[in-house]
Amino acid sequence: xxxxxxxxxxxxxxxxxxxxxxxxxxxxxxxxxxxxxxxxxxxxxxxxxxxxxxxxxxxxxxxxxxxxxxxxxxxxxxxxxxxxxxxxxxxxxxxxxxxxxxxxxxxxxxxxxxxxxxxxxxxxxxxxxxxxxxxxxxxxxxxxxxxxxxxxxxxxxxxxxxxxxxxxxxxxxxxxxxxxxxxxxxxxxxxxxxxxxxxxxxxxxxxxxxxxxxxxxxxxxxxxxxxxxxxxxxxxxxxxxxxxxxxxxxxxxxxxxxxxxxxxxxxxxxxxxxxxxxxxxxxxxxxxxxxxxxxxxxxxxxxxxxxxxxx
Amino acid sequence: xxxxxxxxxxxxxxxxxxxxxxxxxxxxxxxxxxxxxxxxxxxxxxxxxxxxxxxxxxxxxxxxxxxxxxxxxxxxxxxxxxxxxxxxxxxxxxxxxxxxxxxxxxxxxxxxxxxxxxxxxxxxxxxxxxxxxxxxxxxxxxxxxxxxxxxxxxxxxxxxxxxxxxxxxxxxxxxxxxxxxxxxxxxxxxxxxxxxxxxxxxxxxxxxxxxxxxxxxxxxxxxxxxxxxxxxxxxxxxxxxxxxxxxxxxxxxxxxxxxxxxxxxxxxxxxxxxxxxxxxxxxxxxxxxxxxxxxxxxxxxxxxxxxxxxxxxxxxxxxxxxxxxxxxxxxxxxxxxxxxxxxxxxx
Ligand SMILES: Nc1ncnc2c1ncn2[C@@H]1O[C@H](COP(=O)(O)OP(=O)(O)O)[C@@H](O)[C@H]1O
Ligand code: SF4
Ligand SMILES: [Mg+2]
Numbered sequence: 001x002x003x004x005x006x007x008x009x010x011x012x013x014x015x016x017x018x019x020x021x022x023x024x025x026x027x028x029x030x031x032x033x034x035x036x037x038x039x040x041x042x043x044x045x046x047x048x049x050x051x052x053x054x055x056x057x058x059x060x061x062x063x064x065x066x067x068x069x070x071x072x073x074x075x076x077x078x079x080x081x082x083x084x085x086x087x088x089x090x091x092x093x094x095x096x097x098x099x100x101x102x103x104x105x106x107x108x109x110x111x112x113x114x115x116x117x118x119x120x121x122x123x124x125x126x127x128x129x130x131x132x133x134x135x136x137x138x139x140x141x142x143x144x145x146x147x148x149x150x151x152x153x154x155x156x157x158x159x160x161x162x163x164x165x166x167x168x169x170x171x172x173x174x175x176x177x178x179x180x181x182x183x184x185x186x187x188x189x190x191x192x193x194x195x196x197x198x199x200x201x202x203x204x205x206x207x208x209x210x211x212x213x214x215x216x217x218x219x220x221x222x223x224x225x226x227x228x229x230x231x232x233x234x235x236x237x238x239x240x241x242x243x244x245x246x247x248x249x250x251x252x253x254x255x256x257x258x259x260x261x262x263x264x265x266x267x268x269x270x271x272x273x274x275x276x277x278x279x280x281x282x283x284x285x286x287x288x289x290x291x292x293x294x295x296x297x298x299x300x301x302x303x304x305x306x307x308x309x310x311x
Numbered sequence: 312x313x314x315x316x317x318x319x320x321x322x323x324x325x326x327x328x329x330x331x332x333x334x335x336x337x338x339x340x341x342x343x344x345x346x347x348x349x350x351x352x353x354x355x356x357x358x359x360x361x362x363x364x365x366x367x368x369x370x371x372x373x374x375x376x377x378x379x380x381x382x383x384x385x386x387x388x389x390x391x392x393x394x395x396x397x398x399x400x401x402x403x404x405x406x407x408x409x410x411x412x413x414x415x416x417x418x419x420x421x422x423x424x425x426x427x428x429x430x431x432x433x434x435x436x437x438x439x440x441x442x443x444x445x446x447x448x449x450x451x452x453x454x455x456x457x458x459x460x461x462x463x464x465x466x467x468x469x470x471x472x473x474x475x476x477x478x479x480x481x482x483x484x485x486x487x488x489x490x491x492x493x494x495x496x497x498x499x500x501x502x503x504x505x506x507x508x509x510x511x512x513x514x515x516x517x518x519x520x521x522x523x524x525x526x527x528x529x530x531x532x533x534x535x536x537x538x539x540x541x542x543x544x545x546x547x548x549x550x551x552x553x554x555x556x557x558x559x560x561x562x563x564x565x566x567x568x569x570x571x572x573x574x575x576x577x578x579x580x581x582x583x584x585x586x587x588x589x590x591x592x593x594x595x596x597x598x599x600x601x602x603x604x605x606x607x608x609x610x611x612x613x614x615x616x617x618x619x620x621x622x623x624x625x626x627x628x629x630x631x632x633x634x635x636x637x638x639x640x641x642x643x644x645x646x647x648x649x650x651x652x653x654x655x656x657x658x
Contacts, residue, residue, distance in 0.1 A: 195416040202377055203431040203481060204404035213430075217421045 035297040042293020045286040052283060056103040068092065068251050076269045086271035088261065097253040098275050104254040105283070108165060108247070109234040112172035117227055119173070120180025121216075127181065128188030129207075129215060139185065142178035150175045154237060158246040168247040172237050176230050183226045187219035194218070221298035228291035232284040239280050255280045316489055316521045317351040317374055322383035324366070324373050325651070328596050340651040341596040343369040345545035347383070348622070353488075356515060356522040358536030358553065360529045360568065362592055366545040367525045368412075371491045374523070375407050376400060388488070405435045408482030410511075412494035414474035418466040424477050425462035428452065431484040451480040456510060472503035479510065483518070490515075491523045496531065508535060530572040533557045538630070541565045544595055544603045550622065551631030561625035562633040564604050593653075600645045600654045602636065610637060616654070619643045 037043050071091035079086045085094035127138040145153070157171040191197065197214050205213070239256030241247035248254035250261075255276040262272030324344040343366045351357050359367050372378040374385055376392050385392045387403065395403065411417035418427055428451055429444045431437070438444040449459035455476040466474055475495065482490055492511060496504040512535055515522050526532045532539065533553060540550040541564065549562040560566045567586040588607045593599055599606050605615040614636050621642040622632040634642070648654045 195411050195413060196419040198372075198377060199409070199411055199417045199478070199481070200419070200430060202375060202404060202409045203485065204401040204434045205430065206401060206434075209434065213422070214419050218419065 032297055036293055039293045039296065041289050042296075045289035045293065048282065049286045049290060052102055052279075052286075053106060055099055056106045059099050059103045068253075069096075076265065076272075078269070079271055085275045086269065088258075088269075088272050089265060094258075094271060094275055097258060098255070098279050101253040101255045101258060101276060102279065102283075104165070104248055104252060105235050105238055105256075105280075108169055108172070108238040108254075109231050112169045112238075113176060113227060113230045113234050115169065115173035116176030116180050116230065117223070120177040121184045121223060123177070124181040124184025124186075125188055125211060125216060125219075128185040128219075129192050129211060135185075139181070142181045145174065146178040146182075151237070151240065154241060155244070155246060158241065163246045163249060165248055165252075168238060168241055171241070172234050175237070176234070179230065180223065180226060183222050184219060187222045188215055191215050191218045222295075224298060225291050225295040228287050228294055232287035232291070235280065235283050235287070314353045315350045316353045316388055317349075317523075318386040319347050319349045319370075319374060320384050320386075322347040322349075322370070322373060322385060323381050324369050324378055325381045339596050341594075342545045342598055342651050343595055344373055344380075345595075345598070347545075347547055349540065349547060349550075351489075351521060351523060353521055354519055355537040356524055356535055358532035358539040359523060359525045359542060360532060360539060361527065361542035363527050364592060364595070365542045366595065367527070367542055368493050370542070371409070371493050371523060371525050375404070375409060375491060377409070402435070405431065405437075405485035406487050407489040408485065408487040408491070410475070410478050410482050410490065410492045410495040413498050414471050414478055415466075415498075417478050418474055420466055423463050423465055424448075424452070424457075424469075427466075427477060428462075428480045428484055431481065435485055437485065447484070448480075451484055452477075454483065454514070455480045470503075471499050472507060475499060475503075475507050476510065479507075479514070483514065486518075487520070489521045489523070491525065493525045494527065495524075497526065497528070504531075511535070529557075529568050533572075541568065544593065544598050546603065546634070547622065548604065548635070549633040551626070551633075552628050555626055555628035555631045559626055560633075561631065561638065562604075562635045563608050563610050563637075565633070596651050597653045598651060600648055600652050602634070612636070614640045617645050619645060 036046065069092060071087070073091065074083070074087050075089055075091040077083050077087040077091075083093050083095065085098060087093055088097070123138050123142065127135040148156070153175050154168075154171040157174055158167055161167040161170065192215060194214075197210060200210055200214055235255075238247055238254065239259065242254045242256030243260045245260070248257050250257060258276035259273050259280070262269070262274075262276065265272050322344055323342070323346055326341040326343055328339050328341045345366070347370060359370070361367055369378055373380045376385065376395075380393060383393075387407065390403065392400065392403065425445065425448045428448045429438075432444050432447060438447050445462070448462055452459045452462065457473065457476050457480070461469075461473075466477070469477065479495075495511065496507050499507060508531070511522070511524075514520060524532050524536060529539075536553045538551060539553045539556040540547050541556065541560075541562070542548065543564050549556060549560065549565045556565060557569065560569050563586075567588050570586040586609065589609075590607050593603070593606055599616070601614070601616040601618055602608070602611070602620050605611040608615065618636065618640055619642045620634040620636050620640075622634045623638055623641045625631055625633040625635075625638050636642075645654070
């Protein structure tokens with residue numbers, strides 16, 4: 001802690017000419033990151049996720065063989081130096097496919113959660129801030145979406161719009177919009193009553209300014225936590241939908257699709273399903289652990305509220 | 312130019328109260344502010360006192376249209392605020408500031424002191440450019456007795472008194488004519504209270520501010536106010552020059568409030584007669600008919616439940632008004648009992 005120079009009554013010595021620093025001395029996000037680093041589980045989860053993301057971004061650089069390159073002579077090879085994760089029934093390198101699968105899974109995860117985050121947060125923000133009929137109308141729509149079981153809703157959307165990656169993104173996003181709306185609204189309801197919001201209104205701030213500068217930043221912690229947890233479920237949902245043949249379409253690899261393809265050979269060649277399975281477990285676990293860590297750092301009070309958010 | 316800056320006429324703020332249980336369907340009304348006529352003169356300090364819950368904060372907020380009035384008008388420097396459009400009202404806010412009670416709640420924890428203090432500058436486009444704003448923030452911080460180097464810090468790094476100074480700097484940033492201080496020193500340490508009070512007095516003189524100083528504690532505002540208004544259950548029951556209200560109160564409620572204030576002189580303190588009021592303040596959702604103080608008034612007599620006393624000139628000092636039938640029965644007879652008013656309160 002640094003001591004604040006001027007105590008109570010004594011007027012400050014004027015400092016003519018010295019530039020006035022209006023930028024934060026220590027940005028908040030650096031503080032948050034520092035606290036997160038002190039939580040070993042969350043820190044490890046964050047590092048692992050970062051590694052997965054880097055691998056996913058530079059996917060081709062990490063794979064010696066093209067993920068869709070077939071080599072029939074070397075089909076169903078068990079893990080070896082040349083094929084660390086083995087090969088599948090068409091002789092494709094599993095490691096290369098798991099890596100490309102990471103970019104597919106994460107792309108779907110980030111896009112769908114990003115879409116749900118933007119739409120859901122906007123809905124929750126308006127509903128919570130304006131209340132009355134805005135709240136009634138918006139949250140009634142959210143309740144309707146929420147009433148469907150998650151996977152069923154996604155399957156229904158894909159059945160209507162047809163399978164494929166972009167429709168998977170939309171399907172998962174639709175499932176998550178009401179969750180983000182609810183989490184945001186609950187948080188905004190508390191923040192909008194804060195005196196500093198009224199204080200800002202008292203100096204003439206517009207609604208837009210109140211929402212963007214005061215309400216949203218202060219309502220953000222549970223939304224950030226929800227984002228991390230939702231990413232875990234979105235990766236899982238993408239895998240489930242692809243496993244069912246509704247998500248990513250062959251020959252492109254996705255972890256869920258690889259799981260489905262490997263299922264057939266589970267007794268003869270365990271590595272086909274094992275490595276994509278591990279990738280799913282590790283990614284989902286890390287997003288969850290990071291979410292827990294973020295919750296502890298950002299917003300310990302939200303623990304109970306979010307406990308039932310497993311969707 | 313009139314020398315009245317802020318004026319309220321028939322101002323009412325009624326809140327709907329949700330009914331508990333099936334017995335009272337539809338709920339009632341809570342009469343937080345219930346018919347206030349008030350003129351605040353340019354350059355004066357008006358003290359507003361009354362027990363907690365009597366509607367002082369609601370009145371202060373309603374004067375700035377931070378709480379929408381349910382009836383009546385507020386005029387600010389000749390402009391009727393109650394009919395002003397949203398944009399025009401926001402522009403008007405540059406000219407009227409508010410200092411809040413709790414300095415720990417009134418500053419956004421995620422914004423630096425500079426961001427908080429420069430908000431009015433940005434909103435009203437008062438200084439163009441980052442540098443000009445930063446320089447102005449520095450000036451404002453110095454004005455309230457803070458070192459400008461603290462500009463980049465967050466509120467949690469400050470004590471209550473320092474935070475309140477930041478709140479004052481924000482309220483002053485738009486160079487307002489009018490400042491509402493709602494219990495601005497009530498939640499500070501006693502030692503800091505005097506410092507902040509002195510700061511406000513100095514600023515009032517230096518900047519020629521018109522000040523509405525709200526407090527539940529008569530002794531706190533007696534010496535800084537030019538006039539004092541006493542509020543009870545949503546109404547102003549006595550108003551006048553601070554010296555007159557403070558030394559010869561004309562309404563039993565004010566007398567009781569004043570009798571609770573310790574006198575510095577030991578001999579006088581010993582002879583001080585405390586008037587202890589009977590019972591609790593009635594709920595603002597069930598105010599007594601007629602004079603709303605009658606359920607606790609030691610001097611209540613026949614007309615009190617039946618006639619709502621009007622403010623009338625009392626005592627010697629000009630401008631000293633009180634709403635009490637002891638000075639002659641003047642007011643509106645109770646003909647019907649509206650919602651939220653009880654003719655014969657229980658107990
Ligand atoms: N937003 C509100 N909704 C409902 N009731 C309110 C609201 N604000 C204040 N009140 C009620 O109005 C009455 C007056 O409150 P307030 O103006 O805060 O009094 P004071 O500042 O004198 O303590 C209280 O009974 C309070 O409960
Ligand atoms: S009007 Fe009656 S009840 Fe009210 S203060 Fe005067 S004497 Fe008391
Ligand atoms: Mg109050």
